[in-house]
Amino acid sequence: METVTKNKKISICYTLKNENGEIVEEVPDSVPFVYMHGCDSIISGLEEALDGHSVGEHIIAHVPFDKGYGPYRNDLIIKVSKEELKNIGEIWLGMELEMVNDTDSKEFSIPEDPRELYSKNDDDDETGIYVIREIQKDTVILDGNHPFAGKDLTFEVTIVGIDEASATELETGVPDEYEENDEGDDDFDEGEDFPEDEQNNFGRHWR
Numbered sequence: 001m002e003t004v005t006k007n008k009k010i011s012i013c014y015t016l017k018n019e020n021g022e023i024v025e026e027v028p029d030s031v032p033f034v035y036m037h038g039c040d041s042i043i044s045g046l047e048e049a050l051d052g053h054s055v056g057e058h059i060i061a062h063v064p065f066d067k068g069y070g071p072y073r074n075d076l077i078i079k080v081s082k083e084e085l086k087n088i089g090e091i092w093l094g095m096e097l098e099m100v101n102d103t104d105s106k107e108f109s110i111p112e113d114p115r116e117l118y119s120k121n122d123d124d125d126e127t128g129i130y131v132i133r134e135i136q137k138d139t140v141i142l143d144g145n146h147p148f149a150g151k152d153l154t155f156e157v158t159i160v161g162i163d164e165a166s167a168t169e170l171e172t173g174v175p176d177e178y179e180e181n182d183e184g185d186d187d188f189d190e191g192e193d194f195p196e197d198e199q200n201n202f203g204r205h206w207r
Helices: 044-050 167-172 176-183 198-202
Strands: 009-017 022-026 033-036 058-063 078-082 096-101 106-109 127-135 139-143 153-163
Touching: 044 058, 044 153
Parallel strands: none
Antiparallel strands: 009 022, 009 033, 009 153, 058 153, 078 139, 096 106, 096 127, 127 139
16 A cells, blocks of 8 residues: 655545644545645644655644744845835735845835745745735835744644655655646736636645
């Protein structure tokens, strides 16, 4: 029987709960999340919990914040002038911006692809996703913490598939179906919402 091991392509469905037992995210088995195991595609606490299990198994993984998205960092709360965001156009509470930290300045932009959100390396201080938390008269408060930073999480996961990875997947660490969807981006008009199943696979906050 095949088990979850490094470099295997794994499909899972799950329910994600916060510290209060409230459901904050659900993915059904009809639209599973697919990832490459052992390739830093998901948080370490969940990956460790799934390791060695087989198709059909149901796992309850309690993931402390230090094996999830780390502590909530006050240094990632920043205040910028509205002048710095003038290239953005209209702004609103909850808006997500991508920041590129240059040597002399910070530049903000709207991510070109909504699937980029929260897929950045947490250790990369040169770029990141910031959420607008407060809009003041001349300034804006931005929060660069992941939505689940500082929170203990519980995943109730069912493994729905274990597959051998292709040569491309082994090289990139990304499932082929995601690459194929990237090539088909031209099928969507600018500003058009992605289908719900696309959002399920690419808009996942816990990656």
